[in-house]
Amino acid sequence: QVQLVQSGAEVKKPGASLKVSCKASGYSFTNYYIHWVRQAPGQGLEWMGIINPSGGNPTYSEKFQGRVTMTRDTSTSTVYMEMSSLTSEDTAVYYCARRDVVGSTAWLDPWGQGTLVTVSS
């Protein structure tokens, strides 16, 4: 079945960097874009950006531009999200999700299980 499996929880110190992975299976990896979304504790969902596993430049939310880098490895069907200069406000669950499209209509399904990132000194 179509599945996205993310890397495990991480604890980081302020100022450090983070790299979360999202491994795809059950479908053709390069045919579907991957989005990243995060959710701070007790808060709503926040869209971070999108990467095309076939190549090309990712699109980032302006909020994360310059601090987030999304990459992919087609040999392992894995997408990565790297974030630098972490602060306590980056404490959140980070999700990857596959974008599906029919015509001009798009949606996110499935989602990864989420990766909890805690930033604390």
Added chain:
Amino acid sequence: AIQMTQSPSSLSASVGDRVTITCRASQGIRNDLGWYQQKPGKAPKLLIYGTSNLQSGVPSRFSGSGSGTDFTLTISSLQPEDFATYYCLQDYNYPWTFGQGTKVEIK
């Protein structure tokens, strides 16, 4: 960026009640809107895409409507497993933006 204003932020309802959640976009987004359900500790789950298309496997008590700037998610008869938080998401342009969420609680 397009702002998505979702209301109410929370509601209390009983099993069997009809529940309506609305989302308003700060500009027209055609019908490029989806609805997602999230339960505590779980990833969001797609319910509806393209305003009114029910995702496979989602019960028919869920429905969506609207166009342009105003959209609605309706649960025709609330079931115990429907108590969760619901989010709208516009996919009209980047950055995609979510509504603030509506928490549906048991009355």
